[in-house]
Amino acid sequence: MLLANLVMMGEIPAPTFGEEERINFLIDRFKEADLQENSIDEVGNGIGILKGDIGDENILVVAHADTVFDDKTDHTIKVLKNMVQGPGVADNSLGLSTVATLPTLLERLGIKLKNNLILMGATRSLGRGNLEGLRSFLSNYDEPIKAGIGLEGVELGRVSHTSIGMKRGEIQCRVPEEYNWSRFGNGSAILTLNEVINKINNIHMPQRPRTSIIMGSISGGSSFNTTALKATLQFEIRSESSEQVQSIHQNFEEIVSEVASKSGDSIELDIFAQREPGGIPYTHPLVRNTRKILNKLDLEPRPGPSTSELSTFIDRDIPAVTLGLTEGDHIHEVNESIKIEPMYKGIAQTIATLKAIDGGYCEEA
Incomplete structure (x- = not known):
């Protein structure tokens, strides 16, 4: 049955x-x-x-x-x-x-x-x-x-x-519609997202309380020969401490702001689930x-x-x-x-x- x-x-x-x-x-x-x-x-x-x-x-x-x-x-x-x-x-x-x-x-x-x-x-x-x-x-x-x-x-x-304490969300990178495509080889949302990921990897993870960042899914682009206009990272921040989760969340916000200001791309951080x-x-x-x-x-x-x-x-x-x-x-x-x-x-x-x-x-x- x-x-x-x-x-x-x-x-x-x-x-x-x-x-x-x-x-x-x-x-x-x-x-x-x-x-x-x-x-x-x-x-x-x-x-x-x-x-x-x-x-x-x-x-x-x-x-x-x-x-x-x-x-x-x-x-x-x-x-x-x-x-x-x-x-x-x-x-x-x-x-x-x-x-x-x-x-x-x-x-x-x-x-x-x-x-x-x-x-x-x-x-x-x-x-x-x-x-x-x-x-x-x-x-x-x-x-x-x-x-x-x-x-x-x-x-x-x-x-x-x-x-465990947790925040789950997405980081979405978009190339602006007014981007100057004559700049050969630049302007990929995937490259911008890669810069975000590199900076996330540099965030210090304490051994106590146990803390981790899980990068669960990456998606972007549509074809071999087409520059990616959008790329998305899905992630979870996990820790035994709610303060540590919040601290890493703030690090994410700063990273997104920094990379967006340098690249000129639109980068959005969306937290849509959390646990205490x-x-x-x-x-x-x-x-x-x-x-x-x-x-x-x-x-x-x-x-x-x-x-x-x-x-x-x-x-x-x-x-x-x-x-x-x-x-x-x-x-x-x-x-x-x-x-x-x-x-x-x-x-x-x-x-x-x-x-x-x-x-x-x-x-x-």
Whole structure:
């Protein structure tokens, strides 16, 4: 059933801000599982509630519905002997399919929770979405949430319990329309962007707090024999310190201003997503019990920071962890793949963590 949901879910394109059809599919799965309370909210999140025996508190399990692939990409999913392959299967069609399948899994296992279980497919999570789906839900939901679990397709064994500080954005260079093309060999937006990158590489990175600049994507130009009129760098600034993130952001602003003044090109810096550092400690009962569960499954726990939905829980002082469901390769490539066999342990850890939270074992004294 999980693999069937994964294939059907994964073959529905869901770029950020275009998740409607995939969310409709999720709601159909909730209805088939007889979840009486299911809805799509004002930002497009798909929500199903499995009522608990007592129902005084709520546990929220969330997976983001969007992927990095646009609707022009071939979303055919292949189920092979030992793996599933296709764009977005790891990030995050498997996570969303698990959310869709959980009500049936719990019913088949005879597990009845005391707390209400809120199952959610979150929209507008990636890129410019900046976790807007989950942020909106938590801002408007009035009932108490006991704890949260974020589900990601990979990697099995991860126990993310902290969020690092982050700013995500683009630097776009454009050659002005009035450029003097008689100046043979000059005027390329790629060359201007290269100057920006060289200066970014000279920014000092402290060892403590741990800090990095990730240059994730560079694009520009159109042909071998045509001068590039536009070039774009996509990047993330990451640090355990919000002050360090802000300091590097200021360095970026100064670099952009300097290179623009010298080149005469138009250079724009656009920051469209950010996170604040924080989280629950390694010794928190939720983290401790999740690690115990992984050890019982003969898995090596890998605690560490995340820039996922976890940061939104942190902002609301809700204890939460992000868990991976299996092992994968070629993440964010069209031949993205995930292994089938480890999914059994991925599902087991998820349900065991749910039971631990529901039983009150993950609360601080």
